Amino acid sequence: MTSIADIDILIAALYPHIYQARVENLISPTSSLQPSENSTAVHSFVDSFAELFHFYPDCKTAAVASQSLLHQKMSLYICPSAPTPAGFEADVKRWFTQFMDTRTASIEKADSERERFIIDVYSLCYAKMRQGAVVDDRVWTLFVNLSEPKNEKERGRRKAVSEKLANLSTLVESFVDTISREKPSLGVETRQFHDVCVNICDAMKDNELKDYINKYLYVLGVDYLLQRFFRLPIAISNLLSSATKPELPFDGECPITVVDAGKLGARQFKALLSAENLQEILPGDVDWDEVRNAFIEDESGTLIEGLYWNPSDFVLSTGAPVTPHPEVTLIQDLLNKHNCDSDQGAAVTVYIACSTTPCYATVVYAAAINNVLQDRGKSFKFTLRTDDLTWCRLSTADPWILVNMAEKDIVERLKETLLSELRNMMDVWEKEQLFY
Numbered sequence: 030m031t032s033i034a035d036i037d038i039l040i041a042a043l044y045p046h047i048y049q050a051r052v053e054n055l056i057s058p059t060s061s062l063q064p065s066e067n068s069t070a071v072h073s074f075v076d077s078f079a080e081l082f083h084f085y086p087d088c089k090t091a092a093v094a095s096q097s098l099l100h101q102k103m104s105l106y107i108c109p110s111a112p113t114p115a116g117f118e119a120d121v122k123r124w125f126t127q128f129m130d131t132r133t134a135s136i137e138k139a140d141s142e143r144e145r146f147i148i149d150v151y152s153l154c155y156a157k158m159r160q161g162a163v164v165d166d167r168v169w170t171l172f173v174n175l176s177e178p179k180n181e182k183e184r185g186r187r188k189a190v191s192e193k194l195a196n197l198s199t200l201v202e203s204f205v206d207t208i209s210r211e212k213p214s215l216g217v218e219t220r221q222f223h224d225v226c227v228n229i230c231d232a233m234k235d236n237e238l239k240d241y242i243n244k245y246l247y248v249l250g251v252d253y254l255l256q257r258f259f260r261l262p263i264a265i266s267n268l269l270s271s272a273t274k275p276e277l278p279f280d281g282e283c284p285i286t287v288v289d290a291g292k293l294g295a296r297q298f299k300a301l302l303s304a305e306n307l308q309e310i311l312p313g314d315v316d317w318d319e320v321r322n323a324f325i326e327d328e329s330g331t332l333i334e335g336l337y338w339n340p341s342d343f344v345l346s347t348g349a350p351v352t353p354h355p356e357v358t359l360i361q362d363l364l365n366k367h368n369c370d371s372d373q374g375a376a377v378t379v380y381i382a383c384s385t386t387p388c389y390a391t392v393v394y395a396a397a398i399n400n401v402l403q404d405r406g407k408s409f410k411f412t413l414r415t416d417d418l419t420w421c422r423l424s425t426a427d428p429w430i431l432v433n434m435a436e437k438d439i440v441e442r443l444k445e446t447l448l449s450e451l452r453n454m455m456d457v458w459e460k461e462q463l464f465y
């Protein structure tokens with residue numbers, strides 16, 4: 030019989046392999062999770078909205094789900110990592126109202142409504158955006174104090190982009206001037222700061238300049254730089270441009286529910302990786318001695334924050350109880366709601382956006398749910414964005430646990446997939462060992 034403890038063990042056994050497997054394309058998310066193309070405006074809104082919570086004070090991650098039932102308005106569900114930060118619900122609802130105000134305002138008033146939203150978001154989120162940017166202040170020097178071109182070839186390329194580069198330098202200088210201060214004074218200055226960030230992003234997207242930067246100035250590349258330092262301004266500006274899309278299904282109101290990530294309970298993640306235990310509860314054609322060797326070799330247990338590996342009794346565990354990831358809580362919560370819903374005939378698709386890309390276990394779990402529901406003839410499914418190259422970051426996310434109330438059929442399906450992926454990964458691992 031499958032139990033939640035089995036899932037902990039399989040997740041533990043997969044830790045050493047997941048990252049490499051993703052890089053080498055040994056695992057890929059099922060296409061059944063891809064959101065459909067015809068609700069792009071909604072996805073773009075939900076993605077950007079979720080992104081804001083990455084910068085919300087005391088919020089590690091958050092997930093946002095959008096659900097629209099037939100003949101009903103769209104509803105949003107938002108779950109921040111536990112514990113829910115103080116004031117979270119009021120802030121979220123105010124942001125949404127402000128967003129709607131930018132959507133419905135007259136042309137004359139639209140700009141001041143946008144400004145109000147921008148200032149409000151930065152007043153809460155600037156501090157976290159600043160943290161990352163200041164630590165890496167050497168990056169900015171590259172753009173402000175341009176070094177002499179190293180050779181003739183670079184001199185030629187530099188000449189071609191000199192005007193654009195000078196413009197970018199000025200923008201970066203202004204950015205650094207603000208970001209080196211703890212707070213921009215709220216108001217016009219915040220708006221100017223946001224505009225500078227957006228202008229930097231736009232300038233760097235110019236193909237000619239981008240190629241130059243990638244080749245000569247910043248080897249990690251423009252895309253990485255934008256993703257690393259400008260996520261907040263990009264999210265704000267994407268949100269504001271989605272506000273003008275008529276196809277967003279918010280006529281008037283959109284109910285927003287803030288879900289507590291702790292509501293489904295917390296528990297300790299605990300996996301006993303002794304060969305006897307593995308053989309007993311997870312029999313099959315897997316060589317559990319090798320699974321354990323792979324684990325010990327990789328010492329993954331010591332690398333994942335919040336997880337501890339005890340080599341003397343082969344236990345990988347979290348010291349204290351942990352809560353399920355926000356997106357897992359949302360998935361379960363919406364599943365419960367759906368099961369209680371009388372109008373089960375209508376097709377429902379719930380799109381879930383995460384402030385940090387979805388992790389491997391969530392992706393497999395959501396796919397297992399979709400499969401089981403499909404087998405039962407239900408037209409209810411979850412979609413998740415898995416086209417991001419960094420999807421599946423199991424080894425960088427908080428320890429992943431399954432909710433206690435997960436249905437048996439679904440746990441069984443999840444276990445099947447995890448076992449089969451573990452088999453594949455062990456095959457690869459064993460082959461690699463032959464080379465050492």
Ligand SMILES: [Zn+2]
Nearest residue numbers: 354387388391
């Ligand atoms: Zn996750």
